[in-house]
Amino acid sequence: EVQLVESGGGLVQPGGSLRLSCAASGFTFSSYWMSWVRQAPGKGLEWVANIKQDGSEKYYVDSVKGRFTISRDNAKNSLYLQMNSLRAEDTAVYYCARVATISPIFGYWGQGTLVTVSS
């Protein structure tokens, strides 16, 4: 069974940093592109970042470029999101999602982890 379990969320002050983790199991993690998607409270979904199977390609939404870094450790079946210079508008539930091979769609999602940026 495919499982994605996020952790690392919490309350952080504006300008602070946080590192999210996503533990993957039930599939060959190193074979898939992975993504982070976020959802601000009461708002819609926003794609945040993508990373290729070997980590050689990474893409970001404009609003996080230069502040967030997506990475992965295939030996540990883990995906990460390092978030620096956090702003109030980064407050959201952050989901990790597996990009399918048949089509670049999100077939599996984690349960999400809440990041709150507030003083």
Added chain:
Amino acid sequence: AIRMTQSPSSFSASTGDRVTITCRASQGISSYLAWYQQKPGKAPKLLIYAASTLQSGVPSRFSGSGSGTDFTLTISCLQSEDFATYYCQQYYSYPWGFTFGPGTKVDIK
């Protein structure tokens, strides 16, 4: 960047109704369009991809159509478990990015 719009943003319906949600892309995206269902406090669930291909395990009352810039999601006979928010998502610009529509909330009349 490709922008996605959905209409309506919300509406009320009754069990048994046939409902249609529209999604429009700011430029042609061929059939690179997916639909997701999300219930409160839960992660989204994939319903349809490639504009009209039903994800495995999704009931056949869900269907999708369209290509280019205009797409629709239809629920042929609304069930109680279908009251949720629905999002379209383009993946034409993958891997450089994805864009979701703003969502359509379907609630009980």
